[in-house]
Amino acid sequence: MTEKFICPYCEVLLTAKYYCVSCKKDFSIEVEHTKEGMLPEYQIAQQDYIDNACFNFLKEFVPTCNWDIAQISIIRDAIISVLITFHSKKEYDLYPWLLELKDTVSI
Ligand SMILES: [Zn+2]
Structure with a gap:
């Protein structure tokens, strides 16, 4: 099961690749760190x-x-x-x- 994250700017759901379509920003680094409970x-x-x-x-x-x-x-x-x-x-x-x-x- 994939966890779903929301964009910290616009609160839209990120894609499976942790991308915000609305902000055009990749959050994969932030997601990896969030899973470990630590900010980058x-x-x-x-x-x-x-x-x-x-x-x-x-x-x-x-x-x-x-x-x-x-x-x-x-x-x-x-x-x-x-x-x-x-x-x-x-x-x-x-x-x-x-x-x-x-x-x-x-x-
Ligand atoms: Zn966004």
């Missing part, structure tokens, strides 16, 4: 990039602050919201997640 290296690097940017922003105001994911995630949510709303960025590009199986998605 380049997506982990993207998450680190965002988290570090948020931490550096916080340090502008509190130079002595420690790395605290609770504080960083509040800044992250805000900056991602601004980038999506005002600058047409895609959430999946900014802070990627593991792909969702079709069965876990409520339709």
